[in-house]
Amino acid sequence: MADQRISDRGKASPVSDAQVYRRTLVRNGLRLPYQERTAKEDSSKKRKRKEEKSKGTVWRLATLNVGSMTGRGREIVDFMEKRKINIMCVQETKWKGAKAKELGNGFKLFYTGTDRRRNGVGIILDDNLYKGVLSVK
Template identity: 55%
Template sequence: MSLSTRRLLKVITSLRGVHEAPPTMSPAEVSRESSCDALGPRLIPSKNQQGLPSHGLAGLNRQAQRKISEERMRVATLIVGTMTGKGRELVDLGERRDIGVLCVQETRWKGNNTRELGEGCKLYCSGTNMEGRNGVGIILSKQLKENLIVVNRKNDRIMSLKLGLGATIANVVCCAYAPQTGFTEKEKDTFWEEMDQVLGIIPARERVIIGGDLNSHLGISREGIESALRLGCG
């Protein structure tokens, strides 16, 4: 073979190598070569919710609600005249004003009971006296009722409940009308003695909130009534 023929074959061979297609890769090799994880196998979704609190997402919701309760608790008091037909109205009021605890007086409901009012709110009642007068109650929001520890019903004028708010224990004491004009001094003294009994059993480390109508002194001075207004005056 002449020199010119060998050179021609060498050029043809080099050109054929340029135009040859690269070797075909298997799907597994393509997956390994690719940097995009979209070409990889689809992950199987978790069904056992491992890593979440107990009861999964419901547990997360309860933790969030409990955190809100620890940071803020709005307390209000209201004389309702009667609870009959007032449940829906009071629930709407609590939602509009963001009220966690609503102390109500003059419920005029007999017996000590507990009632669901709607939207998760719950009413704890201490019933009326023999004449069907007075009666007090405390309404807890959907979030705060999960923090209830104990309810103490003293009589138709005084009740309290205890809430656990994280590291804080809050005692909400609800009293209806303290005996006003027209009641004897003995009746008034009895009321305040019973209030002292309820407050006296609460440990000093626990927070105390009083909601109600005390029919007490209003003004800018505490002179002469320091023992009656220990926490200030209206």
């Protein structure tokens, strides 16, 4: 007990209370610690290797709760073109029936719904995919 001494150099400032060692070595120009930067580089290298291995067809999928499809066809087509989406599932179309509708620029909506006030779902396909649709039930 006598060998333990209490330091009288303590400060009440929150800035000086942090006694955690932080590595300050910066080898990249982004001011990130070297270890963090290498972890990011490693993950990007892994992603590139996966892309090289899977040289098959790549489809981009998305889902969207539209609230109502009335008047939103063109807006959704623009969104899909901008994000390069091939397949989009939409909820709450609020359209009655089970039909297909051309939205423009090669996109086609297949939808089904029983009530105009709520529910209804659909799937929007780009021109490469909807040409392969044989039937919808």
